[in-house]
Amino acid sequence: MGRWEGDAAGRLREAAMKLYGERGYDQTTVADIAAEAGLTARTFFRHYADKREVLFAGSDLLLAGMVQALEATPASEGPMRAVAASLAAASEAVGRDRAFSRRRRALIEANAELRERELIKMATIAEALRDGLRRRGVPAADASLAAEAGIAVFRVAWEQWTSGPDDRDLGAIMRETIERLTVVTADH
Amino acid sequence: MGRWEGDAAGRLREAAMKLYGERGYDQTTVADIAAEAGLTARTFFRHYADKREVLFAGSDLLLAGMVQALEATPASEGPMRAVAASLAAASEAVGRDRAFSRRRRALIEANAELRERELIKMATIAEALRDGLRRRGVPAADASLAAEAGIAVFRVAWEQWTSGPDDRDLGAIMRETIERLTVVTADH
Numbered sequence: 001m002g003r004w005e006g007d008a009a010g011r012l013r014e015a016a017m018k019l020y021g022e023r024g025y026d027q028t029t030v031a032d033i034a035a036e037a038g039l040t041a042r043t044f045f046r047h048y049a050d051k052r053e054v055l056f057a058g059s060d061l062l063l064a065g066m067v068q069a070l071e072a073t074p075a076s077e078g079p080m081r082a083v084a085a086s087l088a089a090a091s092e093a094v095g096r097d098r099a100f101s102r103r104r105r106a107l108i109e110a111n112a113e114l115r116e117r118e119l120i121k122m123a124t125i126a127e128a129l130r131d132g133l134r135r136r137g138v139p140a141a142d143a144s145l146a147a148e149a150g151i152a153v154f155r156v157a158w159e160q161w162t163s164g165p166d167d168r169d170l171g172a173i174m175r176e177t178i179e180r181l182t183v184v185t186a187d188h
Numbered sequence: 189m190g191r192w193e194g195d196a197a198g199r200l201r202e203a204a205m206k207l208y209g210e211r212g213y214d215q216t217t218v219a220d221i222a223a224e225a226g227l228t229a230r231t232f233f234r235h236y237a238d239k240r241e242v243l244f245a246g247s248d249l250l251l252a253g254m255v256q257a258l259e260a261t262p263a264s265e266g267p268m269r270a271v272a273a274s275l276a277a278a279s280e281a282v283g284r285d286r287a288f289s290r291r292r293r294a295l296i297e298a299n300a301e302l303r304e305r306e307l308i309k310m311a312t313i314a315e316a317l318r319d320g321l322r323r324r325g326v327p328a329a330d331a332s333l334a335a336e337a338g339i340a341v342f343r344v345a346w347e348q349w350t351s352g353p354d355d356r357d358l359g360a361i362m363r364e365t366i367e368r369l370t371v372v373t374a375d376h
Contacts, residue, residue, distance in 0.1 A: 078376075081375065145341075149372070152340060
């Protein structure tokens with residue numbers, strides 16, 4: 001593997017984000033992305049299944065990290081504490097590059113297909129958290145509620161982090177959002 | 189409009205549910221459904237955009253009813269109270285026919301395309317509730333959290349209602365689920 005080939009995935013991602021931003025997602029092909037990165041389409045497909053997956057490449061790792069953090073929480077802790085640990089892990093995983101996250105969010109919001117893919121990603125994470133909680137012996141309804149509440153917190157915190165002038169890190173916003181959720185839902 | 193034509197939408201729905209259950213959703217065509225109902229494909233398309241929409245025909249009405257209930261809640265009430273009113277309206281709208289809801293759920297869970305459509309439906313409702321809350325002057329993050337929490341409650345209560353031996357009505361399960369959400373999230 002040559003010097004450049006080593007960072008092929010990163011270069012392809014950069015090239016894709018540049019072209020998606022300039023031409024629009026629909027108007028960009030895999031061939032365009034590979035050419036922009038100075039690589040071949042064959043190399044592209046070694047790293048990404050298709051042009052959509054450039055934007056979702058980290059999803060499996062994100063999910064695995066969240067489930068791992070949930071499972072690492074002591075069995076004596078309640079479901080929402082395990083979910084909170086999982087959200088902290090998510091913040092570590094996706095909270096490093098706000099500029100990238102902002103560009104990614106703008107692209108996703110502008111495209112129905114990408115919005116659907118993002119919905120599926122979040123639903124998949126919710127199911128994995130729910131299943132993880134059930135394996136810990138949490139009753140079905142509580143497991144579903146804690147998992148869905150966690151995803152609600154993730155979404156709202158991530159939106160705030162990517163849109164606001166808020167300079168705090170994603171983890172801090174997540175913790176505040178969990179707190180806020182309990183305040184908002186308590187008055188029903 | 190003849191005697192039968194008057195209930196064409198209902199007959200088409202029944203025919204579709206029968207064939208989806210017998211042959212599978214993917215193996216059923218609009219022509220099959222129309223023939224089973226003793227109607228023409230042209231009549232089918234007067235009532236439904238495509239075979240998928242037979243399962244989502246009530247979505248717009250559901251959303252409208254939920255937003256209306258939210259807006260009818262006194263301005264002095266907090267966001268989760270407005271969302272609770274909206275969930276009560278949803279229970280009225282979709283909580284009448286449990287046998288149909290069970291069949292619908294089984295079909296949706298067995299088909300990736302239908303699961304995606306259902307995710308989009310719920311996301312659309314969440315956005316409508318959030319926007320409704322913002323129009324009431326609720327701050328952005330609280331509006332999103334209350335709306336997402338409401339959808340979490342809807343999902344979990346609906347799953348319980350369609351799967352369990354639980355004979356209570358959907359509205360009662362919704363109210364209990366809101367209560368449960370606050371208990372589960374409080375310990376974080």
